[in-house]
Amino acid sequence: MRKKIVVGNWKMNNSVAESIDLATEIAEKVGSGILGCEVGIAPSFLAIHEVGKVIEWSDIKLTGQNCHYENDGAFTGEVSARMLAAAGCSYVILGHSERRQYFGDTNIIVNRKVKKALEEGLKVILCVGETLEERERGVTESIITGQVVEGLSGVSDISNLVIAYEPVWAIGTGKTATSAQAQEVHASIRATVASLYGEQASEHLRIQYGGSVKPSNAVELFGMPDIDGGLIGGASLNTADFMAIVMAAC
Numbered sequence: 001m002r003k004k005i006v007v008g009n010w011k012m013n014n015s016v017a018e019s020i021d022l023a024t025e026i027a028e029k030v031g032s033g034i035l036g037c038e039v040g041i042a043p044s045f046l047a048i049h050e051v052g053k054v055i056e057w058s059d060i061k062l063t064g065q066n067c068h069y070e071n072d073g074a075f076t077g078e079v080s081a082r083m084l085a086a087a088g089c090s091y092v093i094l095g096h097s098e099r100r101q102y103f104g105d106t107n108i109i110v111n112r113k114v115k116k117a118l119e120e121g122l123k124v125i126l127c128v129g130e131t132l133e134e135r136e137r138g139v140t141e142s143i144i145t146g147q148v149v150e151g152l153s154g155v156s157d158i159s160n161l162v163i164a165y166e167p168v169w170a171i172g173t174g175k176t177a178t179s180a181q182a183q184e185v186h187a188s189i190r191a192t193v194a195s196l197y198g199e200q201a202s203e204h205l206r207i208q209y210g211g212s213v214k215p216s217n218a219v220e221l222f223g224m225p226d227i228d229g230g231l232i233g234g235a236s237l238n239t240a241d242f243m244a245i246v247m248a249a250c
Helices: 016-030 045-055 083-086 097-103 108-121 132-136 140-151 179-197 198-205 214-224 239-249
Strands: 003-009 040-041 060-062 091-093 123-128 163-165 206-209 227-232
Touching: 003 060, 003 091, 003 239, 016 040, 016 045, 016 239, 040 091, 040 097, 045 060, 060 140, 060 198, 083 206, 083 214, 091 108, 108 123, 108 140, 132 140, 140 179, 179 206, 179 214, 214 227, 214 239, 227 239
Parallel strands: 003 040, 003 227, 040 060, 060 091, 091 123, 123 163, 163 206, 206 227
Antiparallel strands: none
16 A cells, blocks of 8 residues: 655745744654654755754655756756755655746756656655646646656656646646546556556555645545645645645545
8 A cells, every 4th residue: 555645845935944943843743653654844955954953853754846967067056966865855856847837847857857866865756737728728648648758768666756746727826626637637647657667666656646735625635546645835834734734644
């Protein structure tokens, strides 16, 4: 049985001091060895070191929001997978729609990042999702399939991979895919992975849902057979809301 995973993506929010306070509150709730699901938080790069110290006693997995596809070099403003691993990160989020939309992360670039992160020992949360225009044109499946296939090109082992389905039209908008809509896409992703890596690997792969997940809809979403937790944005900035979502998965 797949162990559900809930990760809070804090995006460009919270000062270092605010991040320490929030991480402390969440760590006190999550504790060590008491939950039946996996929990992670992704603070800003500036706060990673301090947040890591706060949560190291707990079961929370420190997570990076992005990384570069090279280990070092003249890439001003970037952070490498090797740096994240050295800072204590277990996971890194790659291919988030905001990276694709605002920073030009194509499937090819995402693929390079995925391979480098795995090479450096990080677990990868690979984000995929369609825009509203693509959904209305009826090309959701082809868009998602392309992102999965191209994002995993040359990756032979997916045991350290999580896929997060985030419909772009539902991120930060308050709109949420219905549980049936989300399940349909998750099942399609699992079928695509099965065609690439076989049924056994596909059945072990965890696929999160992201896109305005709230305490009020988490139980129904996480109850779908192919939804294995959530990648949480805005709700992860509030301890009570985030923990309610975590408990819905656990």
